Amino acid sequence: MAFEELLSDPVIQKYLHELVGPTGMPVAAAPPDGEVTDEELAEELGLELNDVRRALFILYENDLASYRRVRDEDSGWLTYLWTFEYENIPENLEEEMHRLLDALEERLEYERTHEFYLSEPAGIRFEFSEAMEFDFQCPETGAPLEPMENDDLVEATERRIEELRNELSVEITR
Numbered sequence: 166m167a168f169e170e171l172l173s174d175p176v177i178q179k180y181l182h183e184l185v186g187p188t189g190m191p192v193a194a195a196p197p198d199g200e201v202t203d204e205e206l207a208e209e210l211g212l213e214l215n216d217v218r219r220a221l222f223i224l225y226e227n228d229l230a231s232y233r234r235v236r237d238e239d240s241g242w243l244t245y246l247w248t249f250e251y252e253n254i255p256e257n258l259e260e261e262m263h264r265l266l267d268a269l270e271e272r273l274e275y276e277r278t279h280e281f282y283l284s285e286p287a288g289i290r291f292e293f294s295e296a297m298e299f300d301f302q303c304p305e306t307g308a309p310l311e312p313m314e315n316d317d318l319v320e321a322t323e324r325r326i327e328e329l330r331n332e333l334s335v336e337i338t339r
Contacts, residue, residue, distance in 0.1 A: 172194060172196075172251075176258070177254055177258070178194070180254065180257075180258060180261075181193040181194065184223055184224070184227055184229075185219075185220040185223050185224065188212070188216045188219075188220070189216060189217075189219060189220030189223060190220075191210045191212060192206060192210065192212070192216075192217050192220035192221065192224075193220060193224060193229075195209075195210060196249035196251060197249070199248070200233065200246035200247060200248050201246070201247050201248075202244060202245065202246060202247065203217050203218050203221055203245060203247065206221075206247070221247055224249070227253075227257060228250065228253045228257065229249065229250055229251060229253055229254065229257070230247055230248065230249050230250060231247070231248050231250055232245045232246060232247050232248070233245070233246045233248070234246075259333065262329060262332065262333055263333065263335075265329065266326065266329045266330065266333065266335065269322055269325055269326050269329070270326060272322060273319065273322045273323065273326060276315050276318055276319050276322065277319060279292050279293065280292070280293040280312070281293070281312075281313040281315055282295075282296035282301065282310035282311060282312055282313055283310065283311050283312075283313040284303035284305070284306060284308055284310055284311075285308065285311065286303065286306045286308045287303050287305045287306050287308070289303065289305065290313060291310060296310045
């Protein structure tokens with residue numbers, strides 16, 4: 166898949182934005198063909214060199230960029246030539262989705278196995294043991310803690326887990 170196709174996908178744009186942030190997004194959104202130096206990118210994009218380097222190293226850490234070092238024989242200076250490797254984005258996104266699925270499954274188990282109490286005025290939720298420690302009174306407002314049903318949260322989490330499993334073609338392991 167070409168860079169242009171990948172970068173036109175809003176999910177991939179959001180993924181890159183989450184990785185490099187707003188200051189690094191011009192770097193992530195404008196991958197050149199072939200090798201480029203950080204200085205060339207900074208000049209071309211009108212960005213601070215440190216912002217460009219930060220974005221490049223984040224992309225590197227996520228297997229979306231690589232570099233090659235070249236030593237200038239006269240000065241001894243090292244030049245880093247960067248290459249973007251966005252063909253790894255789909256695999257990275259799939260790994261993120263698996264991590265999200267695992268986290269949601271853990272959260273679902275937590276929601277199913279705990280009893281909760283709510284302080285309406287403060288908008289704070291307490292586990293049963295915490296509520297008991299506070300004698301079922303909110304430590305911030307003094308209001309009584311009311312039993313809280315979390316059925317809607319459990320159902321929403323189950324739906325999201327099912328959507329992710331379908332998207333990832335993951336079978337139920339229980």
